[in-house]
Amino acid sequence: MQKTLTLYDTTIGKKAAMAASGVILLGFTIGHLSGNLKVFSGPEAYNEYARWLRTVPALLWGARLALLFAFLVHISSAFQLWKRNAEARKTRYTKKVDIATDYAAKTMYWTGPILLFYLLFHLAHLTFGGQLFGDAAIFGIEGYTWEPSNPYNNLVRGFQHWPIVVPYVLGVLALGTHLFHGIYSMFQTLGVNHPKYNHLRRDLAIALAALLTLGNLSFPIAVLAGYIEPTALRFNFPELL
Amino acid sequence: MAETQTLTLHVWRQKNANDAGRFETYKAEANEHMSFLELLDTVNAKLIEEGKPAIAFDHDCREGICGMCSLVINGYAHGPRERTTACQLHLREIFKLGWKEIWVEPWRANALPMVRDLVVDRSALDRIVQAGGYISIRTGSAPEANQMPVPKDVADRAMDAATCIGCGACVAACPNASASLFTAAKIAHLGLLPQGQAERMTRVRKMVAQMDAEGFGGCTNHGECEKACPKGISIDFIARMNRDFLKAMAAARDDVKTP
Ligand code: FES
Numbered sequence: 237m238q239k240t241l242t243l244y245d246t247t248i249g250k251k252a253a254m255a256a257s258g259v260i261l262l263g264f265t266i267g268h269l270s271g272n273l274k275v276f277s278g279p280e281a282y283n284e285y286a287r288w289l290r291t292v293p294a295l296l297w298g299a300r301l302a303l304l305f306a307f308l309v310h311i312s313s314a315f316q317l318w319k320r321n322a323e324a325r326k327t328r329y330t331k332k333v334d335i336a337t338d339y340a341a342k343t344m345y346w347t348g349p350i351l352l353f354y355l356l357f358h359l360a361h362l363t364f365g366g367q368l369f370g371d372a373a374i375f376g377i378e379g380y381t382w383e384p385s386n387p388y389n390n391l392v393r394g395f396q397h398w399p400i401v402v403p404y405v406l407g408v409l410a411l412g413t414h415l416f417h418g419i420y421s422m423f424q425t426l427g428v429n430h431p432k433y434n435h436l437r438r439d440l441a442i443a444l445a446a447l448l449t450l451g452n453l454s455f456p457i458a459v460l461a462g463y464i465e466p467t468a469l470r471f472n473f474p475e476l477l
Numbered sequence: 478m479a480e481t482q483t484l485t486l487h488v489w490r491q492k493n494a495n496d497a498g499r500f501e502t503y504k505a506e507a508n509e510h511m512s513f514l515e516l517l518d519t520v521n522a523k524l525i526e527e528g529k530p531a532i533a534f535d536h537d538c539r540e541g542i543c544g545m546c547s548l549v550i551n552g553y554a555h556g557p558r559e560r561t562t563a564c565q566l567h568l569r570e571i572f573k574l575g576w577k578e579i580w581v582e583p584w585r586a587n588a589l590p591m592v593r594d595l596v597v598d599r600s601a602l603d604r605i606v607q608a609g610g611y612i613s614i615r616t617g618s619a620p621e622a623n624q625m626p627v628p629k630d631v632a633d634r635a636m637d638a639a640t641c642i643g644c645g646a647c648v649a650a651c652p653n654a655s656a657s658l659f660t661a662a663k664i665a666h667l668g669l670l671p672q673g674q675a676e677r678m679t680r681v682r683k684m685v686a687q688m689d690a691e692g693f694g695g696c697t698n699h700g701e702c703e704k705a706c707p708k709g710i711s712i713d714f715i716a717r718m719n720r721d722f723l724k725a726m727a728a729a730r731d732d733v734k735t736p
Binding site: 238239240241243245246247248249250251252317320321323324325326327328329330331332333334335336337341342344417420421423424425426427428429431434 | 498500549551552553580582585586587588591650652653654655682685686688689692693694695696697698699700701703704705712713715716717718719720721722723726727732733734735736
């Protein structure tokens with residue numbers, strides 16, 4: 237039976253949806269990192285930035301909904317393509333050599349779900365930790381309690397504890413690996429190619445993946461090295477989720 | 478004197494699609510000047526003498542142009558040498574690698590179903606071409622050649638895509654058994670030339686729809702196909718297919734139908 241074909245029905249359409257949502261998510265990770273680098277400018281600057289993010293609730297929630305939508309598109313298209321691809325070869329090879337595939341490309345189906353789980357953990361301890369744990373220790377880690385209106389301390393205190401640092405480092409490494417393939421792949425999927433500039437696609441993937449990995453790792457390193465310490469200052473701004 | 482060696486071959490034997498299939502092991506006298514198919518010929522000669530069924534494998538031209546040979550040799554589609562079909566693979570290449578034991582498997586993809594032993598049915602690829610890999614013209618006397626100028630670099634690129642011999646090594650090598658490189662090459666060699674413009678947008682829609690309908694996997698940009706392709710066709714053509722397809726779907730005025 238013939239039926240009308242929509243873009244999303246096709247493998248190329250699903251892959252394009254994955255690429256386009258990936259661009260949004262990549263944009264977020266870059267913005268997220270550049271905002272968080274304010275932690276190096278001291279508690280006032282960092283907390284002021286956190287307050288500023290919340291000044292227009294409509295914008296905040298708009299961005300969150302857009303991100304949520306991008307996540308849903310990214311995950312559902314990935315899942316559907318994964319299922320189709322896994323079923324496309326019922327009888328597997330006894331011997332098969334991968335000539336071109338790199339580690340990042342091969343582990344996309346692992347780094348993706350790892351990132352999802354990490355994201356939930358990350359949100360729980362830094363965003364709705366206050367609501368979730370109240371006065372109790374976050375994740376039962378002794379001495380790590382939520383300070384309302386003080387995201388600076390919530391971040392710094394977290395990285396003083398290994399049960400927060402270890403998943404964080406793993407999450408960041410998964411992000412870097414995922415992006416190394418994802419960014420290059422995005423160009424190819426959306427048909428952005430020209431022999432003169434094609435090498436730049438890989439270069440950009442390496443540069444952004446490295447930047448995001450090292451940038452995000454700088455926080456736990458700075459805290460563990462004692463370069464950044466919790467502040468005794470008190471802050472007071474209305475905390476909107 | 479030509480170098481000879483005794484090789485151990487583990488060859489996939491399967492009576493038909495319903496048979497489970499298994500490897501059977503043979504010893505073969507290999508001469509460095511033989512092609513890989515000739516090595517299988519010697520095994521078959523012995524099997525026939527013994528009154529046993531010969532190993533079925535596809536071949537025709539044996540000079541790397543017809544695209545019939547289709548063997549996965551020790552995990553490499555068409556064997557370990559780049560830009561070389563199995564029929565053009567000389568055993569000296571195998572000797573160089575020091576391989577004494579070799580596994581020979583057919584292309585494995587649901588869309589290319591098993592026929593027998595090392596032979597699979599590749600008509601899915603033909604159906605993709607039938608869906609739109611042609612130019613509709615009125616035949617008649619040949620037009621004046623200079624009427625339709627084609628810049629040299631464009632002609633070269635079209636030729637790069639047109640070197641596809643349709644063997645299906647790209648499908649065999651792809652972790653997702655995707656036919657993207659094949660389909661992209663068939664789309665590009667027409668879409669690059671002036672004669673192919675009129676149907677360019679409908680062609681890409683129809684051929685991609687057919688590719689999906691055949692049950693091939695999707696492209697994940699791993700690049701295995703490009704390395705396995707005996708003609709070295711670039712995955713740049715896949716990017717081009719994607720671009721054309723996204724454009725064509727966005728611009729389509731009529732409903733696009735599934736095949
Ligand atoms: S037999 Fe024709 S290409 Fe190998």
